[in-house]
Amino acid sequence: MSKVGWYRTLVIGGIVALLEALCLAGIIDKITMPAPHIIVRDLWRKNLVQIQRVTALERDAARLEGERGSLVSSIAQTKGKITETELQALQIDQDLRTEVGKELAEIRRKIAELVERKVAAEDQLKRIDIRAPQDGMVHQSSVHTVGASSRRARRSC
Numbered sequence: 001m002s003k004v005g006w007y008r009t010l011v012i013g014g015i016v017a018l019l020e021a022l023c024l025a026g027i028i029d030k031i032t033m034p035a036p037h038i039i040v041r042d043l044w045r046k047n048l049v050q051i052q053r054v055t056a057l058e059r060d061a062a063r064l065e066g067e068r069g070s071l072v073s074s075i076a077q078t079k080g081k082i083t084e085t086e087l088q089a090l091q092i093d094q095d096l097r098t099e100v101g102k103e104l105a106e107i108r109r110k111i112a113e114l115v116e117r118k119v120a121a122e123d124q125l126k127r128i129d130i131r132a133p134q135d136g137m138v139h140q141s142s143v144h145t146v147g148a149s150s151r152r153a154r155r156s157c
Contacts, residue, residue: 016078 040057043049 016075
């Protein structure tokens with residue numbers, strides 16, 4: 001994974017942790033304390049508070065429950081973004097491997113072609129050289145055949 005992808009995943013992971021902490025705090029509050037609107041409703045049944053107070057607290061309780069649902073939704077979306085970022089990083093790595101593989105195959109093909117051309121050029125160069133069966137210098141060559149050998153010259157003295 002690239003540094004940018006890793007950093008983005010880290011930041012989004014921090015956001016998820018924060019949202020989960022906020023959500024957990026709301027759940028702990030629900031477990032440890034009874035909801036105020038429930039207590040006030042009992043008081044209203046005993047005619048100790050007005051109905052406006054009860055409805056206001058129930059409205060607040062519904063709003064808080066909606067905010068908790070929103071946090072849970074945000075957590076899910078953020079986790080989805082993390083997964084998406086990880087998949088993008090994997091796709092980039094895969095694309096890079098594919099591209100490098102294609103370039104490597106092309107380079108190997110060119111190397112093979114150039115080696116073949118080198119061998120052909122060396123073979124042609126070998127045929128251009130005149131070779132004598134003995135060491136020495138050739139003066140006034142009378143043989144002009146490519147790739148042929150000549151017999152040893154006879155001295156007439």
